[in-house]
Amino acid sequence: MELRVIEKTDAELRMEIAGEDHTFMNVLKGALLETPGVTAATYDMNPEQSGGQTEPILSIKTEEGTDPLDAVGDASRRVQDLADDFVTAFDAAA
């Protein structure tokens, strides 16, 4: 996983997350949308035909007072909690 920030302001972030695909990006996007302070989140996996960009680009907009990078941190914390809780619940049933 290689990160490259393309554009960053107090309320917006565009960042390339190289080496990932829909498996992780969609889960991350889902978690971002449930993170407080995030107004919009999406990711784009450009197909090669549209100019050679193949790595996913994450775009976020946040409310005032929330740094977009912090929001990404919060969301990835949330994804970890989700995964841990899932494993716990699964092991309990298994």
Place this chain on the structure above:
Amino acid sequence: MMIPVRCFTCGKVIGEHWEEYQARLDDGEDPAEVLDDLGVTRHCCRRMFVSHKDLVDVVSPYQ
């Protein structure tokens, strides 16, 4: 030539059932029942058996 190791579509390992399938068909059993019994339930896996022909005996004289 030889029965494929896995189903082309879903990837289930099916090669191991081929010899039993052949033997039971020769005993006059119904192919559908044999496949159900072997646990080959999806139609992608079932076609692997139904459409297969062993060709080793045909090819081997020409080696």
Place this chain on the structure above:
Amino acid sequence: MVADFEVEFIERDDRNARFLVRGASPAFANGIRRAMIADVPTFSIDTVRFVENSSVMFDEMIGLRLGLVPLTTPLDDFEVGETVTLALDVEGPGTAYSGDIETSDDLVEPADDNIPIIELKEQQRIELEADAVLDTGREHAKHQGGVAVGYRHLQRVEVVGDAGEFDEGEPNILRGVIETEDGELVATDEFDHDLAERYPGKELAVHDVPGAFVFHVETDGSFSVEELVTRAAESIGARAAELETKVAV
């Protein structure tokens, strides 16, 4: 606890299971499914050195067949990229089976013993040495541990009334798992996938239950279903952890 997951098994044996997960978002369910297919590594033969091959098949064809043979994969003991050497030496007449493959490490051996590799005639012989490598399904489909992994929504079936007296008794086909009004989970194959069989003469309403996914997971024998599912969830968690640390810098 950020989410209240509830997991319940409907069908279960070593290589095949169906279980219900409640409280998952579609994104998370799909992430788990994709991770099971592409991100949980298994051993598979990758390089073959032929000493002798006088069978009716070319080296490459045998190589392909060997690659597809599932090998048991103890994920605690190996890292992605590590290799294990295997060997096969069979003389005709007879068939070389996956069970004839000798392994240098007892932890990694063919998961099924009866897969025919090649039928050998009189005076035909096959002798080879092969390297199995641990890699993911993203690299090559032969490394996929999960076979036909998927999920469906849980469907709730409610009786809303009696069917009209002169209605045609048409079949009402539904596949997957249903939840009855008493909260009982029933796999549809118990009533031949036909709701008309289970609720004869009733008018029914069928709804998807939000956030409830019925996973069907089958493995190729490399490891158990439980191992596959937990490893998939952990791989998502591990990536999130990596992102969190990288973002924090």
